[in-house]
Amino acid sequence: MFKRMKCTSVEKFLPLYVADDLAGARRRRHNTVAAHLAVCGSCARKAAEYQASREMFRAVLVPPDFDEEFYAGIRNNVLARIRSDRTPAAPRGFLRLPAARLAYAASLGCLILAAALALDSYMRRTPTNDAQRQTIAAAAPEQTATPAALKTPPPVQTKSRAAQASQPSEEPARSNANGLHFRVAVSPRVNATNDTPMHARRKRLAPSTAAPEREVKTETAGTNVASNAGGMMSAQSEISSAAQPDISRIEIQTSDPNIRIIWLAPQTEESKPPLP
Amino acid sequence: MATETAHFAAMMRGDFQTPLDATREAEREQFALLVGRARAGDATAFEAIMSETERKVVAVAWRMLGNREDARDAAQEVYLRLYKYLDRYKPEQDFNGWLYRITVNVCRDAARKRGARPGSAQFAASDDSRERAAPVEAVSADSNAEENAIRAQQREWLMNALRTLPEKERAAIVLRDLEGLTTEEVARVLRSRPVTVRSQISSARTKLRQHCERLLQRREGRQGGERV
Numbered sequence: 001m002f003k004r005m006k007c008t009s010v011e012k013f014l015p016l017y018v019a020d021d022l023a024g025a026r027r028r029r030h031n032t033v034a035a036h037l038a039v040c041g042s043c044a045r046k047a048a049e050y051q052a053s054r055e056m057f058r059a060v061l062v063p064p065d066f067d068e069e070f071y072a073g074i075r076n077n078v079l080a081r082i083r084s085d086r087t088p089a090a091p092r093g094f095l096r097l098p099a100a101r102l103a104y105a106a107s108l109g110c111l112i113l114a115a116a117l118a119l120d121s122y123m124r125r126t127p128t129n130d131a132q133r134q135t136i137a138a139a140a141p142e143q144t145a146t147p148a149a150l151k152t153p154p155p156v157q158t159k160s161r162a163a164q165a166s167q168p169s170e171e172p173a174r175s176n177a178n179g180l181h182f183r184v185a186v187s188p189r190v191n192a193t194n195d196t197p198m199h200a201r202r203k204r205l206a207p208s209t210a211a212p213e214r215e216v217k218t219e220t221a222g223t224n225v226a227s228n229a230g231g232m233m234s235a236q237s238e239i240s241s242a243a244q245p246d247i248s249r250i251e252i253q254t255s256d257p258n259i260r261i262i263w264l265a266p267q268t269e270e271s272k273p274p275l276p
Numbered sequence: 277m278a279t280e281t282a283h284f285a286a287m288m289r290g291d292f293q294t295p296l297d298a299t300r301e302a303e304r305e306q307f308a309l310l311v312g313r314a315r316a317g318d319a320t321a322f323e324a325i326m327s328e329t330e331r332k333v334v335a336v337a338w339r340m341l342g343n344r345e346d347a348r349d350a351a352q353e354v355y356l357r358l359y360k361y362l363d364r365y366k367p368e369q370d371f372n373g374w375l376y377r378i379t380v381n382v383c384r385d386a387a388r389k390r391g392a393r394p395g396s397a398q399f400a401a402s403d404d405s406r407e408r409a410a411p412v413e414a415v416s417a418d419s420n421a422e423e424n425a426i427r428a429q430q431r432e433w434l435m436n437a438l439r440t441l442p443e444k445e446r447a448a449i450v451l452r453d454l455e456g457l458t459t460e461e462v463a464r465v466l467r468s469r470p471v472t473v474r475s476q477i478s479s480a481r482t483k484l485r486q487h488c489e490r491l492l493q494r495r496e497g498r499q500g501g502e503r504v
Contacts, residue, residue, distance in 0.1 A: 012478075015477070015478040015479075015481035015482050015485075016474060016477070016478050016481075018481075019452070019453065019477075019481075021459055021474060021477065021478075049485055049488075049489065050481060050485050052488070053481070053484055053485040053487075053488035053489070054453060054481065054484075054485075056430070056434075056488055057434060057453060057454075057484055057488070058453060058454060060427065060430045060431045060434050061339055061431065061434055061435070061438070061454060063334065063335040063338045063339065064338070064344070066334060066344070070334075070344075070348065071327075071330050071331070071334070073348070074326070074330060074334075074348060074351050074352055074355070075323060075326050075327070075330070077352050078326065078352050078355040078356060078359070079319060079322075079323065081352075081356055082319075082322075082356070082359055083319075
């Protein structure tokens, strides 16, 4: 004997009961509903209404009897389109959408850019080999002592840090024909920073009030002129004419922190600071 | 005796086939063969597939979309998609289920496009005089004009009722009640769970019953008015 169901519970199952959708695994429920309908006139009437509406729906919504010409038209159109446009199968998944393709291309571009930046950063961090780190000699200009020749002296460049590390911290003084002495001195502490990470080096090389990393001394006729060369990554020029009124020293820090170009040029009348 | 023993052994193994299963299996093999040929570039094989299935496809499209022109366009799109994705069909797959799925998807796309088109939201066959004429002609031989008119009105009413259903409920009720698929088959076509499909069907039947009730009340009211 099946447990008696309430009408409200039975009503929920009526739409499925009328089409035998409660069969199979739900056979027990089907039988319970059937037992209820046998004794409940109200629910039985509702079940009959469901059945009638379903029958009406099936009877009325019969598709029209389309003629053969209609179907032949469909076939011919499809075959004509297939012949004219033999397209390969579209890519599966999200790549079917144009926006998704664009997003995919953009993300691929970003990935390549990030990889390039990472490679660049890695190359900068890696110690260059000795051949690449060759000294761009802090060669003294070998011009004549005439003022005309001193107008465009060759650039004096510091050595790379690594190259300097393998050499004494202070090069022997050189002299040109004019009798001027140039000496490049690099503190060994700076050389030790060559293998430190890039951001640490940048921090140290940034212009600050801290102790200078690199000290470039220029001796002229026995007088030492020292200046701080703390600039980084961008060209900078510095004219130190306080101690030597006739020679201007121009330092240019290249984008490579290991290379700095120093020009020693005769000071023109215009560039001289006014006398106090 | 030997046959009975073989049947019993098959039942015990669980691979016993009913005549319906056997028919479906033969149908599946036939379509697998035709698809293989069509995939190799045989146009006649593809045409044979179309001939075999076009009535079914057009019927579903017409029930989902409600008029002849849209049904024809949808059927064409179904076969173009079928051709495009022929290489995705697996021989062990149910071809009809696959075709139903494509058809339902195409009809959904078409309904969305039509919904977005201004002035074309009406589902009912307001512009399909030819379509309305066809069944009228079919039944006019054995029924009078008044009956035909009532029938056409009922159809228009039910088409509108069908249109008010949500997309998934409409697809589920068309496949279950009009195409005669089982709940499990409908669930496979719609890529849903049988319990979800049952719920959708139950909801759709309740709504359609309410529409039918209103239709009957309206008819009774009109008849009562005519009598007065």
